[in-house]
Structure formats: structure tokens, C-alpha cells
Amino acid sequence: MVVGEFTQEANLVVIGSGPGGYSAAFRAAELGVPTIIIDSRKELGGICLHAGCIPSKTLLHIAETISLGRRAAAFGVEYAEPRIDLERVRAWVSQSSDRLASGLSSRARKLGVDVVSGRATFDDGKNLSIHGGSIPRIKFRRAILAVGGRPLAHPALPFDEHIVINPWQALRLESIPTSLLVVGGGAQAVELAMIYAALGSKVTLAAESAQLLPSGDADIVRPLHRALVENLNSVLLGATIASAKVDDKAAQVSFSTKDGAREHSFDRAIVAIGQGGNTLDLGIDHTRVECDSDGFIRVDDQMRTGESRIMAVGDVTGPPWSADRALAQGRIAAEVVAGWNSAFDARAVPRVVFTDPNVAWCGLTEAQATSQRIPHRVAKIPWGSSGRAVGMNRVDGLTKLIYDPDTKIVLGIGIVGAGAAEMIGEGVLAVEMGVELDDLADTIHPHPSMCELLSDAAR
Amino acid sequence: MKDFKLPDLGEGVHEGQIVRLMVKAGEMIREDQPLMEVETDKASVEIPSPFSGTVAKWHVEEGQLVHVGDVMVTVGDGAVAAEPTQSGSKPEAPIARPAASSTTAGSNGGVAVAATGNRRAPASPAVRKLARKHNLDIETIQGSGPNGRITRADVEAAASGAAPSPAPRARSAAPQASTRPAPMAPAVEPPGEDDQDKWGPIRRQKNSRARSTIAANMAQSWSTIPHVTDSDDVDVTELDRLRRGYPAPENGDRKITMLAFIVRAVARALGSHPEFNAVFDAENDQIVYRRYINIAVAVHTERGLITPVIRNTDQLNVLDIADALDELAQKARSAAFTVNDTRGGTYTISNPGALGGSRYSTPIIPPGQCAVLALGRTRLIPWVVNGSIEPRLIMPVSHSFDHRIADGGDEIAFMKHVIGALENPARLLL
Numbered sequence: 001m002v003v004g005e006f007t008q009e010a011n012l013v014v015i016g017s018g019p020g021g022y023s024a025a026f027r028a029a030e031l032g033v034p035t036i037i038i039d040s041r042k043e044l045g046g047i048c049l050h051a052g053c054i055p056s057k058t059l060l061h062i063a064e065t066i067s068l069g070r071r072a073a074a075f076g077v078e079y080a081e082p083r084i085d086l087e088r089v090r091a092w093v094s095q096s097s098d099r100l101a102s103g104l105s106s107r108a109r110k111l112g113v114d115v116v117s118g119r120a121t122f123d124d125g126k127n128l129s130i131h132g133g134s135i136p137r138i139k140f141r142r143a144i145l146a147v148g149g150r151p152l153a154h155p156a157l158p159f160d161e162h163i164v165i166n167p168w169q170a171l172r173l174e175s176i177p178t179s180l181l182v183v184g185g186g187a188q189a190v191e192l193a194m195i196y197a198a199l200g201s202k203v204t205l206a207a208e209s210a211q212l213l214p215s216g217d218a219d220i221v222r223p224l225h226r227a228l229v230e231n232l233n234s235v236l237l238g239a240t241i242a243s244a245k246v247d248d249k250a251a252q253v254s255f256s257t258k259d260g261a262r263e264h265s266f267d268r269a270i271v272a273i274g275q276g277g278n279t280l281d282l283g284i285d286h287t288r289v290e291c292d293s294d295g296f297i298r299v300d301d302q303m304r305t306g307e308s309r310i311m312a313v314g315d316v317t318g319p320p321w322s323a324d325r326a327l328a329q330g331r332i333a334a335e336v337v338a339g340w341n342s343a344f345d346a347r348a349v350p351r352v353v354f355t356d357p358n359v360a361w362c363g364l365t366e367a368q369a370t371s372q373r374i375p376h377r378v379a380k381i382p383w384g385s386s387g388r389a390v391g392m393n394r395v396d397g398l399t400k401l402i403y404d405p406d407t408k409i410v411l412g413i414g415i416v417g418a419g420a421a422e423m424i425g426e427g428v429l430a431v432e433m434g435v436e437l438d439d440l441a442d443t444i445h446p447h448p449s450m451c452e453l454l455s456d457a458a459r
Numbered sequence: 460m461k462d463f464k465l466p467d468l469g470e471g472v473h474e475g476q477i478v479r480l481m482v483k484a485g486e487m488i489r490e491d492q493p494l495m496e497v498e499t500d501k502a503s504v505e506i507p508s509p510f511s512g513t514v515a516k517w518h519v520e521e522g523q524l525v526h527v528g529d530v531m532v533t534v535g536d537g538a539v540a541a542e543p544t545q546s547g548s549k550p551e552a553p554i555a556r557p558a559a560s561s562t563t564a565g566s567n568g569g570v571a572v573a574a575t576g577n578r579r580a581p582a583s584p585a586v587r588k589l590a591r592k593h594n595l596d597i598e599t600i601q602g603s604g605p606n607g608r609i610t611r612a613d614v615e616a617a618a619s620g621a622a623p624s625p626a627p628r629a630r631s632a633a634p635q636a637s638t639r640p641a642p643m644a645p646a647v648e649p650p651g652e653d654d655q656d657k658w659g660p661i662r663r664q665k666n667s668r669a670r671s672t673i674a675a676n677m678a679q680s681w682s683t684i685p686h687v688t689d690s691d692d693v694d695v696t697e698l699d700r701l702r703r704g705y706p707a708p709e710n711g712d713r714k715i716t717m718l719a720f721i722v723r724a725v726a727r728a729l730g731s732h733p734e735f736n737a738v739f740d741a742e743n744d745q746i747v748y749r750r751y752i753n754i755a756v757a758v759h760t761e762r763g764l765i766t767p768v769i770r771n772t773d774q775l776n777v778l779d780i781a782d783a784l785d786e787l788a789q790k791a792r793s794a795a796f797t798v799n800d801t802r803g804g805t806y807t808i809s810n811p812g813a814l815g816g817s818r819y820s821t822p823i824i825p826p827g828q829c830a831v832l833a834l835g836r837t838r839l840i841p842w843v844v845n846g847s848i849e850p851r852l853i854m855p856v857s858h859s860f861d862h863r864i865a866d867g868g869d870e871i872a873f874m875k876h877v878i879g880a881l882e883n884p885a886r887l888l889l
Binding site: 011012028031032033034218219222337338339340341342343345346347378379380381382384385407409432433434436456457459 | 466467468490491499504505506507509579580581582583584587588591592594597605606608786789790791792793795797
């Protein structure tokens, strides 16, 4: 340290201002802990707000609006093909993010959270250097790391930020390619495939797994699979990229699948195969924080790391990656810093894919119950029997319950279909509360509705 | 061989007509592959197969009316190895990604499924939170509800029945002493560096900053202030009855501790006896009377004894004081606590009774103050009331004061004021 260099002392420093970071900072401030939040962006909100959840969900809503217009033809209402003004779509997305970011800033001001922009690196377990910020160094009593993830690159198809791009860049909609390859089979990949297909690209989705959304049950993924087959150019499962040739115009990609090898050329490729922990440039090796080989930080149920002063929350603690989990962990870390005995003991974290149809589940899946030999029984109802779904021409859905055969306690819930992302909220509450089938069955649900299928399934 | 029966079709539909059979006998099917289409009076539904295998025999035909529970088809366990494995066997396979291990930290902080498969007693998130607040492991609490459901009352019973835990901190990595049989007397290992004196092995532990500060303050007080300690008993039976019924129901189930009332009583008495809110200034041969009342409350933490201050205590009502005490206790054990929170105290209350021990003691006056009140453990004892013996709740108190500032008569008057208020507590609410 340079003699005379200014060092700010802080009770709590939160690094990263995505959902994990801002929820931690705001909760800590509410509990009276003086807090500084640091982010390399000027605006609060992190990837979620500026390059992830919010832009992608906004674009998926736009995609769904387009598809609703087409579906209306079934009941005799026909619209002309939509004309998409890409400039205004982009403007709408960035307006939405900006509006939310300014909401976060005013919340920070009201709570007295200091916001510092700059890149933070650890000098040791209690000192941070801030690069490009107004304060050169911070000595902290506690730090909460909420630095998120970074997109994983595919070894055969490395990012060049031009033809081969990552999901964050893809959501900026720099252009709509005529032919697009989306690599990956997880939530991010299927959502991006659906967005670009709606905006006019001929999309090929190539996943290494035998099933899209491999951690979801096959039956609740199937309706989404059908919708993708219908809307995309092709969906390749069990497909590995054998080699790829990328020049400044196109990517020539050869796949090997169980049906043999094939080769295609694409104007653009989005690689969405998951993420690693965003811990590379953090100086983490100057601390006792432990990372695994993917850069994820090990934490206990109170979000503590191997270094007693440092905690970590959100995507940087490993999968399942989701903003809702980060929000919850952020609050817990802040409460622990404030001396509360809080812990992350959620029994159900919602897993939601905002495609059309939505796929959502929480708690135990049927596949997990089977492979872990947990005694269980399954009740499911296809939406073809729902008066509401029939009238809306949305029978492409399924509601299922996984429950304990002895106690009849609901262990998991899966829903696929229009609006499942909203409906799973009831499912999460049910699993957290440990409700029995009769609790769901005897709770009066609106009729006709899709949500009443939860209570039908429980009967 | 497995029989597939027509499953529940929902919305009170018990029967339907088979529109078409979608697989033939002898055909191999995968789990979830559509088997047949059934038309009910509401809609037509594709029925998927719940298992994989070879279709051995159809028991129904197209056009037939079928009922929920009827056997539709028999499926043999015929080899289906040629089919790619569906997710059933590998539920948590990582999303397609190039060779990379994906065992991660997620299993600690992230994965939220019913984990290891051992059944967990149902308990709502609010009840689980309450258990943590009491430092109880929810899994060790016996649930009284159906299926062993743990209720709020179960947690409260476990919390009050638990032996008073000496350490305020009782979770995380260290095994829970209270829930396990005591190990064979492993003597407590003192901290510090091993050394030897002429009688045997010893350890030398360098003092922490906090320990050094406490030591210096106590030595200074003890050697400069002529202490007098007065001990007395307070009948808090009425106070206990009052606090249990207080506050009004609109404040919910908020519980007010005895301590909040005691702080209030002392703050009032200090207003009438300013010498106990003063400090002796030997250098200038003066007594400095403060015109503010800041009562400090001793809190035992893992960092040692600290005394956070409730500022302008005389301006707070009992409910305010209870809030302030909650906040201090929480803050004192957290990163939010700073040395400023312990400065400016004019009188100190220490509550060793809350730790389970102590009747009378000889508390040491903190530097800069005139007096300190130590509360012993309240207990039910036989007490003479109006000539007869009754069980009464009695709290022993010990009060040390600086004899340079006040004399015995002053102190007795002050304590009378405090004790009088605690024994006739209704006036503390005004």
C-alpha cells in the first residue's frame, strides 16, 4: 500500500449489484448495517436487469404476443403478419431495464447504501482494491460476493463477439440473422431459440443432452419440445459439435448425432451451455475463499465461505442459477451479517422457463424421486380436460404432483402450459408449507381456470 | 408385465370414448409416449404411457366407452435399450456443456430438493424461521401435528423447555451440544501457546484488544473508585404478570422482557436522583451532573463483554425500550456494531441473571459513571406477604455506587425509588 493512499473503512461491502447483491445490500441497510455496494457498471441491477432475465423475459413476451396473434386464427380471428420494428423493440427493452435500474438507485439512496462504481479485487481477506472507482481501497469487516457467472465457451466454437456470441450479447439483438444456431439445451438456450424464431430467424437448436431441460421431468418438457419443433428449423438432441469453421460471415458447423454426422452453415451462433463462477479477476486466491474448478464458490447454508469475513450469494455459488434464489440468498447473507441466525433452507426453489408454453417446476421432480429411491406417487392431468384451456386453444399443457404415498404430503409440482410461470407460485407455497393432497383438493380454485388443475390432480 | 389403467381425467370426468389407439401390440413404447386418444364429454385427451416396454396386449378397441380405472393395455418389460435414455435415469445431468466437471458448490447453498431422501417433518417457513431464532434445529423438534407437522407451539415449547444455553451462539459447524449425549469428559482446552512453569504445563494467551480494554477499565475503576455495594430483593410477581399481558393485543404477540421495565424504572429514578447519573471529576474536584440519561446495558458476546448504550432513555416508553434492547442485542453480535454504540453511557445495568447464575454480586462501576446495577436470577421462593407465606417471584439485585459522589442515605432513597416502581409496576406504563 502506498503511504498516504486513502482507504475507506466499511462495515459491509457488497460486490456486484445484481439480484443477489442488491437484495443483500438493501436488507443489510434495513437492519442498520452501514453498507457499500460496488459494481463495474454505473447502473445497479447487474446481468439480470441489463443483459439477462429482464431483457429476455421482455423479449419472450413480445414473442408470445406474436404467437398469440397467429393462434387466434383457430377461432376465426386473423391478423396480418406482424411487422417488427427492431429499433423500437430494442428501445422498449432498454427502457424497461433503465426504469427498473433507476428504481434500484432511488431505493439505495433512501436506505443510505453507498454505491461505488469500479472493479473490485481482493488484496487479502479484509482489503479490497477498487479499479476505476472514486475510492482506491476499502478495508471491510464483512464482504458479500454477488459477482454472478460468466458464459461458458464451447471449445469447438469459441466466442468471437461477431459470429459466435454469448447469451448476454444475443439479448442485445444487434441483428436478426437469417439462419441461427443455438447451442445448448437448458433454459437460456431454449428461450433464446424461441425469441429469435419469433423475430424471423431460421433457428437450429443443438443440445448435447438426450432431452431439452434435462433437469425437468420428460413429460413436462414434451409440450415445449413440440412447440420448438413446430417453430424452429430443427431441434437436434444428443448432438455434439465435432468441428466448426468460423470466418467473418458464417459458421460452418459439423455435428455428430446418433443418426450420423451432418454439417450446416449459420449466419450466427449463440453458445448458451451454462456458466462458470465469475471469480477469475477477483484476486480470490489472496483470500481463503474456496472455489471449485468451474470457479464456483463453496458456501454453507448461511452463505459463509472459507474466509470468515466473506460470504457469497447467487449464481457464483453454483447451479441452479436463478435470480429468485439469488434474491433469497442475498437477504439471508445480510441477516447473518446483522447477527441473525438465518439460513437458506428452502425446500422448493421455482425452476421456470419462460418459453411459450411456460415450463415450471419446484421441489422434487419425478426423475429425482425415482433415482434417489424416494417413495413417491405421481398424479397428473393433461390440460385437454380443462374447459378453460380448451376455450383458449391452449390444451398444450400438463399439471403434475409428486407426493408421498403414506403422508400424502406434496413433494414436488410440475406445470407446463400457458401461464405456468405464474401458477408455480402456488406450487412453491404448497411444497414449502408441506401441504397434503387434501389441502390442495379442498381449496376452492377459480373455475374455469388452468390453476384449478392443481386441485383436480390432488383429488 | 404391467397393466395400464385409465387414469383420472380431471374435473369429475369418469368415462370417455376411445377415439384411436396410437400404438400396436408388439410395438416398443417409451415412457410418456402417447398411447391413445380418449374423448370425454369435455374434450379429447392424449393419454401418455407411464412406463417403457413392449405393448403385449390391448384390452380395449377404438370406439369403446371406457371408465377410469379400467385396464387399457398390458405392457411387457421388453428391451428398449436401443432408445436413448430419457432423463429418468440421469435427472441432474448438466445441461449440455463441453467436458467440464459440474460437481459444485451448488450442493451446499443451492440445491433445494428434498436432498438425501430422508423424510423431513412438515413445517412452514415461518415455523422454521422461529426455530432458528431460538437456535433450535428444526429436525430435532418433535412435531405434534398430523404426519409429525411441527407447529409454532411445538417450537415455543422446545425453546422454553431447553436448558438455558450459556453460549448465545449455538449453530453452524460445531456439533450441537444440547442434542447429543455428553462425550467422555474432554476437558476444555484453554487457548494460547504451550509453555511450562515450575508446577507443570501452562498456556500463555495474548490478550485481545477487547480483553485489554476491559482489564484496563476495570483495574482503573477498582483502584480509583471507592465502591459500596448494596444488595436487595425485588418482588417482581406483579411486574411479571403485567408484562405477560402487555402490550395491548394490537401489538401482536410481541413479548416485552422484564429488563425493559427495569431500564424504565432506573431511568425514572435517575431523573429524581441526578447524583447517580453523575461522574466524579477528581482532577477539577467537581461532580459533573449530566442533563441527559443514557443507560448502558451489558451484553455478553463472543467478542467479550460490551455495553451498548440506549440514548435519552428517559424519553422512551417501555415499548421503545424493548425495541431498543432487541436492536442492541442483535447489533452487538453483528458487523453493524461500532465502538460509538458503547460511548456516552451515564449508568449501567448488567443482567448476569439472564445467563442462569448469580444471586448477589459486587459489580464494578464502569469508568465515567457513578453506579451499576446487577440483576440476579429471578426465581419463585416462599415470601412473607401480609403475615402469610406465599410463593413470589423474587429478583435479587446488587447495586454498586461511587461513595465519593453519594452517601448511603442517598443510595437507599434511589433504590427505594427503583424497587417501589418495580413492585408497583402499573405506573411504569404511564
